[in-house]
Amino acid sequence: MAVDPSGSALKDLLADGREGPVVMLNLLRFAPGGRASYEEYSRKAGRFLKKYGAELLYAGDGLAPLVAEDGQDWDAVLVVRYPSREVFGRMIADPEYQKITHLRTNALSEAVLQPTTPWGSRRDS
Template structure:
């Protein structure tokens, strides 16, 4: 199972850029003993998140799903906002960030990293 984006994935993310901020939905399934490695990755990654204008909006443990097919339960869910897809791309290309990605890769058995676009174009509803 894939846990890291490929170069082709990043190219597609940037090519499909509608502009503006992006919120990345992270669905994580930990490898045995992987939670500690992911927590260390998160601690180290927070520096890069701040440097590239990212913000952790939410992080939580998954619970028993109400509506899901077999195998669709996740151990953790994160929502991370970046000022742009380009900022996300620059962060994951940063040599310092790349040095810590092995912690994330080892921690996960499976992951979904889904970029999202606001329905209202990023404007707040009144």
């Protein structure tokens, strides 16, 4: 199961010409013993968020879902706002940031990284 952004979906996001912020919904399922590694990643990633003008809007533990199919519950949810797609791309390509990504990769057994934009900013609106 992929847990890191890569491939055509990442290329499409970065090539999207829309201006403005992008808010990433992170749905996380920890590997056995992975929470400590993710907490270390989070502490170290904070300086990159600051460097690139991104902001952690919310981080919390998942509770029992009210509406979900089996297997759709998550251990943690994070919401991070990036000033733009381009800034997100620069941050994840930063060689210093790349040195800590193994902490995130090793911490997770499954993840969803869902970019979102405010309503009214869709191209077909």
